[in-house]
Amino acid sequence: MKLRIFFILFFSILFFRNVYADTIKSIEILGSNSISRGTVLSYLPIEVNDEYTNDLSNEILKSLYRTDFFKNISIEFKDQVLQINLEENPAIKFIEFNDYDEGNDVLSEEVVTSIIKNANIGLGKIYSKKTLTEVINQLYELYKSKGFYNVIIDQKTEIDEKNRISIELSFNEGERALIKSLKIKNNSYFDDDSLESVFEIGEPDFFIINFFTKKDHYSDVQFDAGIEKLIKKYVDEGFLEFEILDKKTSFNTHKTEINIEIYVKEGSRYIVDNVLFQGDVDENITRDLKKIIKTKHGDYVKRKVILDDMKNLNSYFTDKGFAYSKINTNFVPLENSNKLNVIATVDKSERFYINRIDISGNTRTQDSVVRREMNITEGQVYSKADIDKSITRIKRIGYFSKVKHSVKRIVDSNKIDLFIEVTETKTGEFAVGLSHSNSSGASLNASIEQRNILGTGNTLNASFRNSKAIEETSFFFSNPFFNQDKHSLSYGFYTKSLDASNLDISSYLIDENGLSLGYGVPLSDSSKINAETKLSDLKITCGTVFASSGYEPIQCASNDSLMNTLQFSYSKNTLNDFYSPTDGTKTNLDFVLTTPLSDFKYLSMGVSHKSYSPLNEDLTFNFLSKINLATGLGGNELPFFKRYFGGGSSSVRGFDFNSLGAKYANGNPKGGESSILSSISLIAPANSLGIDQENIRFQTFFDVGSINEKLSDFNLDELRSSTGVALSWLTPIGPIGFYAATPIMKKDNDSIETFAFELGTTF
Secondary structure, eight states, rough: OOOOOOHHHHHHHHHHHHHHOOEOOOEESSSSSOOOHHHHHHHSSSTTTTTHHHHHHHHHHHHHHHTTTEEEEEEEETTTEEEEEEEEEEEEEEEEESSGGGGGGGOOOHHHHHHHHHHEEEEEEEEHHHHHHHHHHHHHHHHHHEEEEEEEEEEEEEEESEEEEEEEEEEEEOOOEEEEEEESOOOOOOHHHHHHHHHHOOOOOHHHHHHHHTTBBOHHHHHHHHHHHHHHHHTTTTTEEEEEEEEEEETTTTSOOEEEEEEOOOOOOOOOEEEEEEEEEOOOHHHHEEEEEEEETTBHHHHHHHHHHHHHHHHHTTTTOEEEEEEEEEEEOOTTTTEEEEEEEEEEEOOOEEEEEEEESOOOOHHHHEEEEEEEOOSSSHHHHHHHHHHHHHHSSSEEEEEEEEEEEOTTTSEEEEEEEEEEEEOOEEEEEEEEEEEEEEEEEEEEEEEEEEGGEEEEEEEEEESSSSEEEEEOOOETTTTTTTTEEEEEEEEEEEGGGGGSOOOOEEEEEEEEEEEEESSSSEEEEEEEEEEEEEEEEHHHHHHHHHHHHHHOOOOOEEEOOOOOOEEEESSSSSSSOOOOEEEEEEEEEEEOOOOOOOEEEEEEEEEEEEEESOEEEEEEEEEEEEESSTTTOOOOOOBBBOOOOOSTTTTTTTTOOOOOOOBBBBOOSSSEEEEEEEEGGGGGTTTTTTTTEEEEEEEEEEESSGGGOOOOOEEEEOOOOEEEEETEEEEEEEEEEEEEOTTOOOOOEEEEEEESOOO
């Protein structure tokens, strides 16, 4: 009986299937105007000769509606012909965004363009109501993420006779919600102010400051960034179980004020029990590694210190040739305590050697000049430290505006090629022309100045200058690598006539002819000592008023004199660049003593120090200090033409050139036996301020200094100070500088110079 029922049902199903199923012999597409037949067919889940069923009809409808190309679709199947009737969605004629505030940084041209592009609703695209709704929802969320919770977006659409649709979106942004309070709850280790300061947004600053900072302007991005910084702040101090439990946001009735509460769970602060090493290490290496790291037993876990330790450990191996060494760090907590072990797993890999050093871009400078600055040679064990020092030394010589380097491992070997790419900069010039400076007035100049003559790394200066104040002819040559021990040799001669009355000093004339010879010996990669002797013949002529004042008459009476000096100096330079340093120091010590051959007897000492410290990627702190002292010997006074003067670009900016210190009765400066100058500044490259020019740097500075007539009478009343801004630009013709300064500590009779232009100056 059951078998019989089964066969009846089976043949019934087969009968009805044959009644309602038939083969599709042809497919007709009707109503498709802008969309091709082939495109429509590509979306269909059937082909000719497939069997047509009601289920298949539903699948066709789903597939075509899913494209968003059509607003109405109907299907007919008759005489084995499948007919699909379509009514297309309109094509987009244009889409406009109206009435939004371009000043609120929510919708910019870039944002609008990105939204249209990503949603595929641009000009000529097929309109989809669903897609437009998604775009509007996206805009709502974008506004909310910026604190606009009352925004209303109206849409207006219109279809023309060609089935093209125009879309207009109008915005009523409403009032922006401002942060009234931002509070962090459950914290005990850090105080509220410390934690709230990690957020760029928060409770408003003082209203004048807040006008610029806009700190109370809510932003999802800035809020999330603050949360990440908050987590990092705790984890960096060893709170490895720190959690954000909840973030609550509440509004006032009109959603114009936001109150934010962040609930935290600090957890335990972990302590280092031990630092353990495993992997490619033995007892000797472990002993060396423990000397390198700062993290010790009993220290609180400090993420930054541990990261620095791992960098130092990696440097230990890369400086010994293990160029691709890896150090993985794990924290392993001890049971039932807040202690953990720091486990460093070392994978040294194999030792590598320098195969080839390739130098490119040195179109003028000889290869040997670059190579002699390097601490690493071909065939040597790879050392990252030596490579870094070499690159810094190359930058420091000042022959190149850019120095880049890269390394490339040779496949299937333990050798590495080092590539150094340099960009030559202007190291010399030949010039004939007129110039003007604040110090010497208008002058006729002719000069050859080359710090890298013929690409040899030697320096040649030959110049002629003729102005109201100075007539000078000079020749100077220096070889910084005179022998294989990197000793330096320099020599030169000069003639000079000086009319001091045109330098705003005093009325005297000096004609001088001299020569010099110097020799330097390096003490390290960054320091050297130098000795130089100068011999010159002086003819001095003093004006009547000047000769009758003070102790000058004795020196003015010796109108034909011999000057012979010995100068000993020490210099150390660790700056990371010649023109635009951001890190390192430069220190010079000088001692000058006249010999018994000299008619004038004096000694002078000077020390200068300059340091650069990066505060972040864009900002550098600069400190400068100079102290110069001089006095006569054997009961003699210091020659008046060896006194120090101050004021102007190389001294306290904001005051006129050579105007500081004691003055004669006629108002001309006397100069002094001591000069003191200090300056602090913040330096930023132009590209950090949105200016596309990497060779321009801006500076804000504070200068303070004084000139004291006698060593024994240092007087705070002689201190002068100023503040201002400056610009330095490394141009194809050399460095150019501008500054604007305002005196702070000054006297009524001081000569002020608030603006100056200089050629050949950087900071």
